[in-house]
Amino acid sequence: MGKREIIIQNPKLNTNPYRRFSYSENHKNFVAWKLQEAGIHADTHTHGLDLCAGDGPGAWIMTELGMQKDHILCVDKEAPNPPIVKGIPWLHVDVNEFSRELSKESDQRIPLELQPLKHRFNIIISAYPQATESAVERVVNFFLQPGGNILSFSF
Numbered sequence: 001m002g003k004r005e006i007i008i009q010n011p012k013l014n015t016n017p018y019r020r021f022s023y024s025e026n027h028k029n030f031v032a033w034k035l036q037e038a039g040i041h042a043d044t045h046t047h048g049l050d051l052c053a054g055d056g057p058g059a060w061i062m063t064e065l066g067m068q069k070d071h072i073l074c075v076d077k078e079a080p081n082p083p084i085v086k087g088i089p090w091l092h093v094d095v096n097e098f099s100r101e102l103s104k105e106s107d108q109r110i111p112l113e114l115q116p117l118k119h120r121f122n123i124i125i126s127a128y129p130q131a132t133e134s135a136v137e138r139v140v141n142f143f144l145q146p147g148g149n150i151l152s153f154s155f
Contacts (some may be wrong), residue, residue, distance in 0.1 A: 009092075010077045015078075046067070048125070048143075049072070049074075050074045050126075051075050052127060054138065058126070058127070073117070074088055091113070101138050114142075121140075122147075123149050124144055126150065127153040
């Protein structure tokens with residue numbers, strides 16, 4: 001088997017039925033309540049990541065809480081179909097492949113585009129139907145600032 005890409009240059013459109021998992025008023029209210037209960041607000045948590053983003057429902061929730069769009073990043077291996085929130089940057093990363101490289105414990109294996117994002121985010125929302133829990137955990141540890149918060153769902 002050949003080497004697979006970590007950063008996907010030409011991602012296919014996301015057709016996963018769960019790509020808008022959190023995109024309902026009831027679920028948004030629940031997630032917003034959980035974030036607020038944990039003391040997470042736009043003034044205390046300024047940089048958010050929607051990991052395994054689907055069409056970006058986590059980013060939508062973060063913008064609804066007042067976070068600036070240019071301080072949020074959506075990461076998914078596939079392209080949104082379409083994105084829920086326009087104006088939020090996207091990075092197409094295969095979380096499982098990235099996790100495998102991270103497990104080798106050498107920063108030299110991390111793509112240059114990802115290196116500046118290490119420990120950049122203080123809140124991560126993740127719903128991950130296509131990545132393993134251990135892969136997501138390893139990738140979260142790369143992106144999350146020490147003392148940051150994560151809200152994750154698996155299904």
